[in-house]
Amino acid sequence: MKRIEKIWRDLLKHTKRNEPSFLTGRVDAYYHRTRDPQAGGHILEGRLPGDDAIRLVSNDYLSIAGHKKIRQARIDALQESENEMLRSGVYRFGEDSQARFEQQIAEWASAESALLSQSGWSANVGLVQSIAAPEVPVYVDMMAHMSLWEGIKSAGATPRPFRHNNVESLEKLVQKHGQGVILVDSLYSTSGTLCPLTEVVEIAERSGCMLVVDESHSLGVIGEKGEGMVSDLGLADRVDFRTASLSKAFAGRGGIIIGSKRHIEYIKYESFPSIFSSGVHEYDIAGFSAALEVIQTENHRREKMRDNADFLRHRLDSMGYDVSASQSQIMSMVPGPENQTIVFRDALEARGVFGSVFCAPATPKNRSLVRFSINANVTQEMLTRVADVCCEVRDIVGADQWLSTAKKDRKRPQPKFFVPEPSIAI
Numbered sequence: 001m002k003r004i005e006k007i008w009r010d011l012l013k014h015t016k017r018n019e020p021s022f023l024t025g026r027v028d029a030y031y032h033r034t035r036d037p038q039a040g041g042h043i044l045e046g047r048l049p050g051d052d053a054i055r056l057v058s059n060d061y062l063s064i065a066g067h068k069k070i071r072q073a074r075i076d077a078l079q080e081s082e083n084e085m086l087r088s089g090v091y092r093f094g095e096d097s098q099a100r101f102e103q104q105i106a107e108w109a110s111a112e113s114a115l116l117s118q119s120g121w122s123a124n125v126g127l128v129q130s131i132a133a134p135e136v137p138v139y140v141d142m143m144a145h146m147s148l149w150e151g152i153k154s155a156g157a158t159p160r161p162f163r164h165n166n167v168e169s170l171e172k173l174v175q176k177h178g179q180g181v182i183l184v185d186s187l188y189s190t191s192g193t194l195c196p197l198t199e200v201v202e203i204a205e206r207s208g209c210m211l212v213v214d215e216s217h218s219l220g221v222i223g224e225k226g227e228g229m230v231s232d233l234g235l236a237d238r239v240d241f242r243t244a245s246l247s248k249a250f251a252g253r254g255g256i257i258i259g260s261k262r263h264i265e266y267i268k269y270e271s272f273p274s275i276f277s278s279g280v281h282e283y284d285i286a287g288f289s290a291a292l293e294v295i296q297t298e299n300h301r302r303e304k305m306r307d308n309a310d311f312l313r314h315r316l317d318s319m320g321y322d323v324s325a326s327q328s329q330i331m332s333m334v335p336g337p338e339n340q341t342i343v344f345r346d347a348l349e350a351r352g353v354f355g356s357v358f359c360a361p362a363t364p365k366n367r368s369l370v371r372f373s374i375n376a377n378v379t380q381e382m383l384t385r386v387a388d389v390c391c392e393v394r395d396i397v398g399a400d401q402w403l404s405t406a407k408k409d410r411k412r413p414q415p416k417f418f419v420p421e422p423s424i425a426i
Contacts (some may be wrong), residue, residue: 063377066093077286089279091150110236122244123255126271137180192326315387
């Protein structure tokens with residue numbers, strides 16, 4: 001505690017020479033909020049994991065980052081690209097590696113076209129900036145990814161947030177404000193909840209709204225060949241745009257926008273990130289192409305990930321933690337106020353279990369949480385250890401006093417991993 005207090009005092013006393021007052025207030029507020037020794041230090045800065053620690057923090061859901069095919073594809077492309085021309089993606093023309101990958105992913109997703117972006121953030125910001133405008137209402141789920149909110153800001157549009165996964169809330173807003181753009185995630189990254197996509201699509205069609213679905217956490221994970229929730233539900237031709245970060249199941253760094261040929265060409269030459277930022281490297285494109293092949297053909301990885309998620313979710317639910325919202329590889333426990341989450345984080349990490357800590361602005365204020373991300377390589381022995389630790393610390397951290405525990409609906413049947421009924425071809 002004394003060490004934390006010293007660090008905190010040193011940070012607050014650090015020279016403010018030439019720092020304008022408008023910045024000083026914000027920076028001081030940050031350090032008071034995040035380095036208060038009474039709160040236990042910064043909520044994101046816990047222990048360093050040891051060699052035997054279990055880390056449920058990776059977005060590599062299918063555990064393919066080290067796959068031989070993907071690594072070799074990147075190595076080969078790197079060796080063959082001595083004279084790679086680094087340039088904005090708008091200057092890539094004709095049949096090249098990027099165009100081939102974009103066509104591959106479009107066909108896999110049952111779409112006409114696709115556009116590779118530098119990241120999922122760039123894809124969302126650039127897309128929304130290109131299709132929204134100050135006079136266009138943008139209906140956004142309160143738990144939609146921050147990149148979608150940033151896209152609204154970039155477009156100068158007014159966000160019209162609706163309650164999470166609440167189609168009645170969405171429909172009332174659309175009836176009030178009229179035709180616009182609807183923004184949702186198919187699988188939400190903090191809670192593992194799933195969007196009621198069919199109902200959202202129907203609202204978009206009735207109102208003439210454009211629909212954007214961020215599939216970052218479902219692409220590669222849901223579907224017979226990992227084609228994502230939109231395609232697996234048979235909604236590919238009813239959703240205007242799909243976006244995704246390729247840093248999740250694709251285990252790389254990039255983003256994708258999927259849509260019609262007409263719209264994708266427009267986005268390519270109107271999106272600010274597409275115009276004003278360098279394109280993706282050849283070795284990254286080669287890795288994505290190889291990853292797509294692995295995702296399509298190695299279904300056992302999805303099955304193992306689902307089994308792992310169902311196993312841990314059932315164990316956590318049986319001991320009273322509220323993970324009932326999750327129907328995916330993502331599950332979160334919500335202590336709420338940051339000081340309570342720090343206590344929970346420390347109790348887990350002291351016993352060798354590490355999750356991802358989320359706090360404002362990634363969550364609402366006093367809704368901080370610890371997220372477990374489950375992947376295909378986790379063993380049942382490891383998950384049993386995680387469950388045992390969570391059981392051991394439950395009384396120590398006062399989990400029965402958490403608001404999320406008090407609200408837990410114990411009568412609700414524990415859901416298994418979402419696997420939709422296969423769509424029927426007509």
